[in-house]
Structures are given as structure tokens and as C-alpha cells.
Amino acid sequence: MSGDAANFDVIIVGGGLAGLPLALALAQGGFQVAVIDVLDPAEDVDPDFDGRVSSIADASLRMLNGLGVAQHLEGQLQPINDIVVSDGRPGETAAPLFLHFDHTEIGDAPLGVMVENRHLRVALRKTLAAADGVTLMAPDRIVSFNVAPSHVSVALGSGDVLESALLVGADGRASQIRQQADIQTVGWSYGQSGIVTTVEHALPHDGVAQEYFLPSGPFAVLPMVGNRSSLVWTEETELADALLGLDDDGFAAECAKRFGPYLGEMKPVGPRWSYPLSLQLARDYVCPRIALVGDAAHGIHPLAGQGLNLGLRDVAALADVLVDAQRVGLDIGALVTLHRYERWRRFDNVSLAIACDGLNRLFSNDVTPLRLLRDMGLGLVNRIGPARRFFMRLAGGGVGDLPRLMKGEPL
Template identity: 65%
Template sequence: MTKVVHESDVLIVGGGLAGLPLALALAQGGLSVTAVDAQDPARVTDAGFDGRVSAIAFASCRMFERIGVTKYLDGQMQPINDIIVSDGRVREGASPLFLHFDHTEIGDEPLGHLIENRHTRIALQKAVDAEPLVRLIAPNAVRHVEYGSARVTATLSDGSLVHAKLCFAADGRPSPTREAAGIRTIGWDYGQTGIVTTVEHELPHEGVAQEYFLPGGPFAILPMVGNRASLVWTEKNDMAKAILALDDKAFADEIRARFGDYLGQCRPVGPRWSYPLNLQLAREYVRPRLALVGDAAHGVHPIAGQGLNLGLRDVAAAAEVVVDAARLGLDIGALDVLERYQRWRRFDNTALSLMMDGLNRLFSNDIGPLRLARDLGLGLVNEIGPLRRLFMRHAGGVIGDLPRLLRGEAV
């Protein structure tokens, strides 16, 4: 029997939240793409698959608009107008010293939007369906990739083959493609678990996100469309296990002890999800005909809601480098082309990952002098306008050498 062979310029292993935007960005630059994902597209958009809500920074939202995703997110994007950062203890409330980011200080646009991952996945799939240069093969896993001098050949679990000039690994933290290529990672375990659930509350949240630092870890309250909020509640592993095992009433009581009553009565709705937290950074991002993007390159602490935003920056930079090379008639899989991408992204990702690591260490404890120092630090930054605005621009993702897509321009 003859094997099915798919030919395209680029192969993307992984059609997740980083892989599909990359496919759309490359297609916009005129390249044909085959994206392969092991999961069934109907399953990943199901309400029970991924309960997370992601903070998509202002610059990432610009890219979503450019690559044709935003039009499928109508009514699903909750603007982030303000962010309040405070420190406290369970049942004791927040310290009087806090940090307040108000988007009107840096312009008319919100700092970003909160979007349920499920809705982002649905929108990405619709955008891909409408893009003739992208072929999504799913469910089907990439079993093996062979790197030749002029092309890569991937073998899929159904026996079909994909030929391409370049392979992107967008296959998440475990990244079998990275592992098979022998690219090593560095990192460590946080001994923390991220509990994710949704609450309904009485009063409108006005688009205000809260990052509340408790001794076990950050407790983030992320406004969702309607009178709802997504909680990203970090606890030490043992405590998280006990919390996840509570009955509904006790679980709701624990939430109320942290959430407080600033939005009136609140109650958890829907399931509880949990994510073990670790830091994982790839030592290299590229090899001849291979480049890593998204969590395959860097898995970070969710403390600042930046993991996917870093991945979307990779996407914008990688697409620009590869599309520029194709326009010049260069080999898009050549190492010197891909090294431009690595130089652009690796330092930025490492610096931000370590910053988030430092924040987590500084805040996830109950050590008296440290508490005092960080509370004074929050209060101080709050008083210094230029510093406060710099942090806001960071949160919006508009600092640094931005690729064209993140500036809202075509690739």
C-alpha cells in the first residue's frame, strides 16, 4: 500500500495555543504549513478539557487581530482595565500597602484581555479552517522526525509522512520533538500546585484583576466575561492536595476566606483543575531544520500570566525570521536563519522566566523581614509614576525589540 505523503514548507508538531498561531502567521507570509496535533480538536474545545483563562497581553492581542483570530472571539474577550497587587494572609486581609496599575495612565487601550483557553482554541481552529495554506492533521501524533540535508520527514502515528523544509516543535513542556533531538533543559520544581476554578460573584468586577500574595503562593482573581472570575490559586503541593479533596462546602469556604467580600457574595461554579508547577528552560532553541516555540522552549511559573505571552512572542519572531528568509530566497531551515530567531528570543525568555521565579520566591513565604521589605517595595513602586508605567508596559508586552506582528503590522 502506498503511503500518504503531505508536502509543505513548514511542519509544526503541536496544534495548541502556540502552534496554531504560528501556522496562521507563517501562512500570512505565504508559506504552506502542516500542523499535527495528537489531540482530537473536538475534545480540546470541550468545556471539561482546559478550565484555564489566559491573560493575553495587549501586544499579543494585536497579533491575534492581525492573524485573523479576534473576529472569532466576539463577546469572549474580557478587557483588563486595572491590576491590583497586594500581600496578605488568609482571613487577615491585604496589607495597606499595595500596587495599582490603571490602564488609563498609559493610554486608552486595556492592558490586555482575559480569554478562556477553550474559546481561544475554538477561534484558532476556525481561523485555521478559513486559511487555505494551513492543513491541520488531528488527532494524529508525530512519532519520528528525520532531519535530512534539504528537508525533514516526519512519520505520523497513522503511518503517513510529512515532508517540509523546517520543523517547529510546539509540542508543550514534555516536547517529544525536543527530547528526540537531544536538546537538554534546565529547571527545577516549585513544590507548588496551581489550582484553577471559576467563581460567580454578586457585584461587577469592572475589569479589575487582583494578584494577592499569600504565604502558600499567589492567589490571582482574573475577571471573566459577566460577573465571573477565574482563580489561579497556588499552594504548596501537600496543601493543594488537601484543598482539592475538600467537599464543595469546605472548598467554597476556603475560597471565601481568600477572596473576601469586595465583590459581594461569591460561590465556586464548575470543576477544579490542578497543574504541578515547575520551571523548565531549553538550553538551545534551534538545530538545523528545527526550532522550538512556546512551552517546548520555556515552561514558567504562572505568577504573572506570561507563559503563553512569551510563546506568542516566539511565534511572532519566528514567523518574521522565516518569512523574511523565504522572501530573500534563502533556505528557511538553515541554521544561520534559525539562529537569528534564537538570538532574538532566548535571552528575553530566560530573563523573564527568572524574574517570575524571583517574584515567586520573594512572595511565597511568611518570613517577617521579607514581608516588610516587599510590602514597602509595593508601596514605593506605587508612588513612583514612571516605574509604575514601565511595569504596565511590561504587562502589556510592548517593551523591547518587538516583531512586526506584535506591533500590529503584517508579518
């Protein structure tokens, strides 16, 4: 390594909802970590930056607890007690119920929690500020990086030069690290956008998340703290743009048409956001001295609220692999180490991405035979107790070979 560069064990590019937990986990594992993000930290915690509210699975919450993040989220977590799935059409207020997941069937703990992304970012930053071993460099950007046999060196826009054994791309769907490492992706656009907004309603939601499959795409009503819910409303992009352009009364009327009367009088509050939806899977998660986590490795349809949960499972698995490698004296940036991470995560990520893709195709239409088929399928799962309980455990992130942090164990 060169003398005038700042040395770290791991450099993480992207201080988002996957990058920051990775930094905290690696610091807990005894590594020196640098995090680089293009955004000014004051910018991405602004209430107008990201209107999304994320469902955090039970296993992901265990990890956030273990990292010390959850203590900064007091009063911000809304438990998800039940999930109700139905197939309907806008204006059909009494959509029949096809699938009901009730958390009491598998234990006392809720199926997960809802948290506003902006609160999660603030909590991650607070935890980071108190952690030893993490240096946040933001706003800054990578100008270039060079992979040498024993290390990777990174030149930043600020003029600083950093070196480390491993460079991690946690820089989202348009990952610069993935592109510059020449890692290809497969996938396609859904031609749909996800409209996100918050609504207030007269009646309590009791922690019930509703998923209506409407012909143009899923319409999710997700419980938030108080008498508020977050809408994740999928529409074909052209129609979504038109809906976003409506005045407040017009937008509220379109919301109400899909929302129905079950929570009493409702009204949208605050800004509206729109996210273009696509499937994007990296062909490789690793190459010498480089690893990808989170959306940089896999961007999926949000209908099951699992994108971030997959990213957090990447984080926990990579932390496990790197800590184990260091303990036995292996090079943490060597391909043989990184392949263990890739093998661990690829199947889970790809199978969930394909499942979400299939559900979106099966449900985002009004074709009568398909409607019958899917309603029969959902009805069947609803009647078979073990199948219902398996899907609840899956949604809670408690199925499969879990990394230590997801089991609530220290690294």
C-alpha cells in the same frame, strides 16, 4: 526529497495555543504548513478540557487581530483595566494595597484582556478552517523524524510520510521534538500546584485583576465576562491536593477565606483543575531544521500570566525571521536562519522566567524581614510614576524589539 511523501514548507508538531497561531502566521506569509496534534480536535475544545483563562497582553491581542482570530472572540474578551497587588494572609480580609496599575495612566486601551482558553482554541480552529495553506492532521502523532541535509522527513502514526524544510516543536512542556532532538533543559519544580476554578460574585469586578501574595503562594482573582472571576490559586502541592478533595462547601469556605468580601457574596462554580508548577528552560531553541516555540522552549511560573504571551512572541518572531529569509532566498531550515530567531527570543524569555521565579521565592513565605523588604519595594514602585508606567507597558507586551505582527503590521 522523496516522491511519495507529502511536501510542506513547515511541519508544526502541537496544535495548541502557540502552534495554531504559528500555523496561521506562516500561512499568511505564504508558506504551506502541516500541523500535527495527538488530540482529537473535538476533545480539547470540550469545556472540561482546560479551565484556564489567559491574560492576553495588548501586543498579543494585536497579533490575534492581524491573524483574523479576534473576530471569532466577540463577546468573549474581558478587558483588564486595573491590576492591584497586595501582600496578605488567608483570613486577612483587608489586605493593604501595595501596587496599583491603572490603564488610564498610559492611554485609553486596557492593559490586556482575559479570555477562556477553550474559547481561544475554538476561535483559532475557526480561523484555521478558513485559511489557505494549512493542513491540520489530528489526531495523529509522529512516530519518527529524520533530519537530512536538505529537509526533514516525518513518519506519522497514520502511516503518512511528510517532508519539509523545517520542523517546529510547539508540543508543550513534555515536547517530544525537543527530547528527540536531544535538546536539554534546565529548571526545577516549585513544589507548588496552581488550582484553577471559576467563581461567581454578587458585585461587578470592573475589570480589576487582583493579585494577593499569600504565604503559600500567589492567589490571583482575574476578571471574566459577567460577574465571574477566574482564580489561579498557588499552594504547596500536598495542600493543593487536599483542597481539591474537599466537598463543595469546604472548598467554597477556603476560597472565601482568601477571596475576602470585596465582591459581595461569592461561590465557586464548575470544575476545579490543578496544574503542577515548575520552571523549565530549553538550553537551545534551534538545531538544524528544528525550532522550538512556546512551552516546548520555556515553561514559567504563572504568577504574572505571561507564559502564553511569551509563546505568542516566539511565534511572531519566528514568522518574521522565516518570511524575511524566504524573501531573500535563504534556506528557512538552515541554522544561520534559525539562530536569528533564537537570539531574538532567548533574552526576553529567560529574563521573564527569572523575574517570575524571584517574585515567587520572595513572596511565597511569611518571613517578617522578607515581608518588610517586599512591601517596601512594591510601595516604592507604586510611588514612582515612570516605574509604574514601565511595568504597565511591560505587562502589555509593548517593550523591546517587537516583531511585525506584535506591532499590528502585516508580515
